[in-house]
Structures are given as structure tokens and as C-alpha cells.
Amino acid sequence: MNLALFFDPLPETLTAAVPAPTTLAAYATRFTETFPDWRNADLALIGLDEWRGSAAGPPAPNRHGANEVRQRFYQLQKGTGSVRFVDLGNLRPGLTLEDTYQRLREIIGALLEENTVPVLLGGSHDLDYGQFLAYESQDRAISFAVVDARPDMAEPGPGTPPEDSHLRRLLVHEPNFVFSLAHLAHQQYLTPPEVLIALEKLHFETMSVGEVRADRRLAEPLIRQAEFMSVDIAALRWQDAPGYFPANPFGLGNEEATQLCWYAGHNEQLSSFGLYGYRADQDPHGMAAATVATMLWYFVEGFYHRRPETGFGTFRFLTYTVVLPGNPDKLVFYKSRRADKWWMEVERLGDNAVKRVVPCTYEDYMNASQGDLPQRWIRLQALLG
Missing domain, CATH: 3.40.800.10 (Ureohydrolase domain)
Structure with a gap:
């Protein structure tokens, strides 16, 4: 062209x-x-x-x-x-x-x-x-x-x-x-x-x-x-x-x-x-x-300061699994070892084949740790549905 x-x-x-x-x-x-x-x-x-x-x-x-x-x-x-x-x-x-x-x-x-x-x-x-x-x-x-x-x-x-x-x-x-x-x-x-x-x-x-x-x-x-x-x-x-x-x-x-x-x-x-x-x-x-x-x-x-963040679940990331009392029964978070960035794994309820790892905040992780589903997770469920 x-x-x-x-x-x-x-x-x-x-x-x-x-x-x-x-x-x-x-x-x-x-x-x-x-x-x-x-x-x-x-x-x-x-x-x-x-x-x-x-x-x-x-x-x-x-x-x-x-x-x-x-x-x-x-x-x-x-x-x-x-x-x-x-x-x-x-x-x-x-x-x-x-x-x-x-x-x-x-x-x-x-x-x-x-x-x-x-x-x-x-x-x-x-x-x-x-x-x-x-x-x-x-x-x-x-x-x-x-x-x-x-x-x-x-x-x-x-x-x-x-x-x-x-x-x-x-x-x-x-x-x-x-x-x-x-x-x-x-x-x-x-x-x-x-x-x-x-x-x-x-x-x-x-x-x-x-x-x-x-x-x-x-x-x-x-x-x-x-x-x-x-x-x-x-x-x-x-x-x-x-x-x-x-x-x-x-x-x-x-x-x-x-x-x-x-x-x-x-x-x-x-x-x-x-x-x-x-x-x-x-x-x-x-x-x-x-x-x-x-x-x-x-x-x-x-x-020019971009550094690809790939390989969730590998040594490049710390993995945090939060156990919840309801459905879902757990949430998985990832934190980059290199930068202060967090991600959250979102699976569609009833179909774990539909999954996304999305950016989130430390506050999302803390909310989940206290038993509260992050609002970001709830929104993503609706979008995945």
C-alpha cells in the first residue's frame, strides 16, 4: 500500500x-x-x-x-x-x-x-x-x-x-x-x-x-x-x-x-x-x-520501556490463590516479579474453557482475600457471558 x-x-x-x-x-x-x-x-x-x-x-x-x-x-x-x-x-x-x-x-x-x-x-x-x-x-x-x-x-x-x-x-x-x-x-x-x-x-x-x-x-x-x-x-x-x-x-x-x-x-x-x-x-x-x-x-x-509480561504461572510471576466460600470457590492472581503489576484470572462460571487473564489492582486481590468478589471480576463475568 x-x-x-x-x-x-x-x-x-x-x-x-x-x-x-x-x-x-x-x-x-x-x-x-x-x-x-x-x-x-x-x-x-x-x-x-x-x-x-x-x-x-x-x-x-x-x-x-x-x-x-x-x-x-x-x-x-x-x-x-x-x-x-x-x-x-x-x-x-x-x-x-x-x-x-x-x-x-x-x-x-x-x-x-x-x-x-x-x-x-x-x-x-x-x-x-x-x-x-x-x-x-x-x-x-x-x-x-x-x-x-x-x-x-x-x-x-x-x-x-x-x-x-x-x-x-x-x-x-x-x-x-x-x-x-x-x-x-x-x-x-x-x-x-x-x-x-x-x-x-x-x-x-x-x-x-x-x-x-x-x-x-x-x-x-x-x-x-x-x-x-x-x-x-x-x-x-x-x-x-x-x-x-x-x-x-x-x-x-x-x-x-x-x-x-x-x-x-x-x-x-x-x-x-x-x-x-x-x-x-x-x-x-x-x-x-x-x-x-x-x-x-x-x-x-x-x-521504549515496554517489557512483555508473558508466561503467567511461570517463575516470572508470583501466583496467589484465594479460596472463597461460594461460587467461584477460588480466584487466582498473578503479580509480576519485575514490576508492581497485578493480573486476575477470570473463568466463565459453568465453563472453565472460557478464561481470560486481565489486569487488576492490589486492591482487587485484597478484596478477594477478605471474601469479597472484586467488582472487576463481576463485570468480566458479564462480558464473558
């Missing part, structure tokens, strides 16, 4: 200067005259400037958000180890918004086939629908995570911008290949109660912004289960990322946001990542661009 047909090269203003030898710019292969070799890359950055799904419309002319973030991202220092990072340039939008979704589907699908992780930057949050569609061809149920100030579950239709209804569209897509969803950082006062009730009935997990800020480590297992993740920077408080509209004084701080991106990068099964919603025309001092660039840096750095 000739991906170069879908992209515009980066402007000379981004690539003309000789990069400092220790910065990411010196290690990334960027699309200028020659299209990068994406098949042999670990990560491929895709710039997006598609805003037809947004109620606010496109940003001011000549303010390409992805390029503004790149300006700051490539000045950051490279982390430890080797880097195989390509920048494919900026995606040419389709004739219609639906065409853009389909382009993303094809491009991301091609990257996934080569085990190259797409990193999507810019555009409105509904573009994660194209990101999602790329997984349909894998012919299996997938899990994903969304970070946003509200679950975008509005009824689609005239007058409803796609960025307000894209999550509903993902969940009702046919064929349905969603196994689980984790929605992080919603703000209670922005979220209709019936939306949270609907997600709970579907046995999906949610964490409010207050819960994430109280203990961001509890978000790690939810992200560790995801195969793709999308982040709307509207989940951040405007003071830390003044690059979206309308402004919101509450939300995640930049430290929590970068930590979630680190978790995503560190997740060895996560195969695509999107950072959406940055509008350069709302960011006169470049603060939000610097925040998004740092979030991207933490994702990349997390990626």
Missing part, C-alpha cells in the same frame, strides 16, 4: 534547521521529500487537520495544530535506548468526513499489519472512529480506553456534531467487536446521569476526574487492558492546556495527563494512540502545544 498518496509533507519551517544531536528531531525520520520507511518503524506519527466533526468548526487559517505541537515535540530530548520513529506528515482529508474516517481505517490497518504503532495527533475527537474501524478486520473482540471530560454519547442526527456522538457510534457499530471500554476523567457535572447508567449496564468501567486525581495508579490497569486509546485534550483543565474550545477550568492537571500517556505507552498490547482536540488558534502562547508535546513524549518514552 502506497501510503504517501494520502499525506502532505511537513513544511520547510519545521525541518530546515539542523537539529541538536540529542533531541528527538535528530532521530525521527520525517516526511519532507522522501516518504519514510514506515514498515520498519516502531512508531508512526500522523498529523490531522480535520474539523468537520466539530461544532466549533476549523481553527483559524494557517494554524495547523499538529505542526504547532511538532515544533515543540522535536525540541525535546530523546530518552534512553534506540528510537525508530517516523513522521508521515499530515493526512489529506477526504472529500467528506466519512471519507476521512475510511482513510484512517485503511492507513491504520496497514500500519497494524506491520506492527508499527500509529500515533494520531490533532483534529476533532470523532476521528477516533476511523482509528476504531481499523480493528474490525482483526476478527476478534477488542478493548479500548477513552480519556475525555464527558462520554460523547449523544444521539446522532441533524444538529449533533459527530464529536459529541462518536463514542455511541463506536459502541453500536455492526458488527460489534467491542469487548470492553474504560472511560477515564469524565466530569460529573458535564455528564448526564443516564449516560453513566448506560455504560454501567454494558459492564464498562469509568473513572471520574476526581478518582483519577485522587489516585492515578488505579487508572493503570484500565489502560493496560486497552488495545487502542484516544485522548481529548478537553479532559485537561484549560489553565494547563489552553488549546481547546469551549474552555473548562476543571479537569486533569498536566501531571495526571502525562502519567496516563506513560501508562499507555508502557502497555505492550496497545497498538494505536490518538491525541485529539488541540486547536492552535486557542493557544496564543503555545502552552497547550507544549503540554500536548510533553504528553506525546511520555507516550513515546513509555513505549
Whole structure:
């Protein structure tokens, strides 16, 4: 597949200067005259400037958000180890918004086939629908995570911008290949109660912004289960990322946001990542661009700290079996000897051939030790059924 047909090269203003030898710019292969070799890359950055799904419309002319973030991202220092990072340039939008979704589907699908992780930057949050569609061809149920100030579950239709209804569209897509969803950082006062009730009935997990800020480590297992993740920077408080509209004084701080991106990068099964919603025309001092660039840096750095956690039941893990008084009569937990990560074995009641080992927390283990079934186990039973 000739991906170069879908992209515009980066402007000379981004690539003309000789990069400092220790910065990411010196290690990334960027699309200028020659299209990068994406098949042999670990990560491929895709710039997006598609805003037809947004109620606010496109940003001011000549303010390409992805390029503004790149300006700051490539000045950051490279982390430890080797880097195989390509920048494919900026995606040419389709004739219609639906065409853009389909382009993303094809491009991301091609990257996934080569085990190259797409990193999507810019555009409105509904573009994660194209990101999602790329997984349909894998012919299996997938899990994903969304970070946003509200679950975008509005009824689609005239007058409803796609960025307000894209999550509903993902969940009702046919064929349905969603196994689980984790929605992080919603703000209670922005979220209709019936939306949270609907997600709970579907046995999906949610964490409010207050819960994430109280203990961001509890978000790690939810992200560790995801195969793709999308982040709307509207989940951040405007003071830390003044690059979206309308402004919101509450939300995640930049430290929590970068930590979630680190978790995503560190997740060895996560195969695509999107950072959406940055509008350069709302960011006169470049603060939000610097925040998004740092979030991207933490994702990349997390990626290069991945260590596959496989072989449950082997010497790599400590195994804990908790005896319970009812049905099930026991639960099995695994803890990595190398990292402070926990997993739980979930068998479908009445059919132990259906089994999953899923990320969990130490608190889940402690609850089971006290005779209480973890809520995560109960949700997984419903999903396995």
C-alpha cells in the first residue's frame, strides 16, 4: 500500500534547521521529500487537520495544530535506548468526513499489519472512529480506553456534531467487536446521569476526574487492558492546556495527563494512540502545544520501556490463590516479579474453557482475600457471558 498518496509533507519551517544531536528531531525520520520507511518503524506519527466533526468548526487559517505541537515535540530530548520513529506528515482529508474516517481505517490497518504503532495527533475527537474501524478486520473482540471530560454519547442526527456522538457510534457499530471500554476523567457535572447508567449496564468501567486525581495508579490497569486509546485534550483543565474550545477550568492537571500517556505507552498490547482536540488558534502562547508535546513524549518514552509480561504461572510471576466460600470457590492472581503489576484470572462460571487473564489492582486481590468478589471480576463475568 502506497501510503504517501494520502499525506502532505511537513513544511520547510519545521525541518530546515539542523537539529541538536540529542533531541528527538535528530532521530525521527520525517516526511519532507522522501516518504519514510514506515514498515520498519516502531512508531508512526500522523498529523490531522480535520474539523468537520466539530461544532466549533476549523481553527483559524494557517494554524495547523499538529505542526504547532511538532515544533515543540522535536525540541525535546530523546530518552534512553534506540528510537525508530517516523513522521508521515499530515493526512489529506477526504472529500467528506466519512471519507476521512475510511482513510484512517485503511492507513491504520496497514500500519497494524506491520506492527508499527500509529500515533494520531490533532483534529476533532470523532476521528477516533476511523482509528476504531481499523480493528474490525482483526476478527476478534477488542478493548479500548477513552480519556475525555464527558462520554460523547449523544444521539446522532441533524444538529449533533459527530464529536459529541462518536463514542455511541463506536459502541453500536455492526458488527460489534467491542469487548470492553474504560472511560477515564469524565466530569460529573458535564455528564448526564443516564449516560453513566448506560455504560454501567454494558459492564464498562469509568473513572471520574476526581478518582483519577485522587489516585492515578488505579487508572493503570484500565489502560493496560486497552488495545487502542484516544485522548481529548478537553479532559485537561484549560489553565494547563489552553488549546481547546469551549474552555473548562476543571479537569486533569498536566501531571495526571502525562502519567496516563506513560501508562499507555508502557502497555505492550496497545497498538494505536490518538491525541485529539488541540486547536492552535486557542493557544496564543503555545502552552497547550507544549503540554500536548510533553504528553506525546511520555507516550513515546513509555513505549521504549515496554517489557512483555508473558508466561503467567511461570517463575516470572508470583501466583496467589484465594479460596472463597461460594461460587467461584477460588480466584487466582498473578503479580509480576519485575514490576508492581497485578493480573486476575477470570473463568466463565459453568465453563472453565472460557478464561481470560486481565489486569487488576492490589486492591482487587485484597478484596478477594477478605471474601469479597472484586467488582472487576463481576463485570468480566458479564462480558464473558
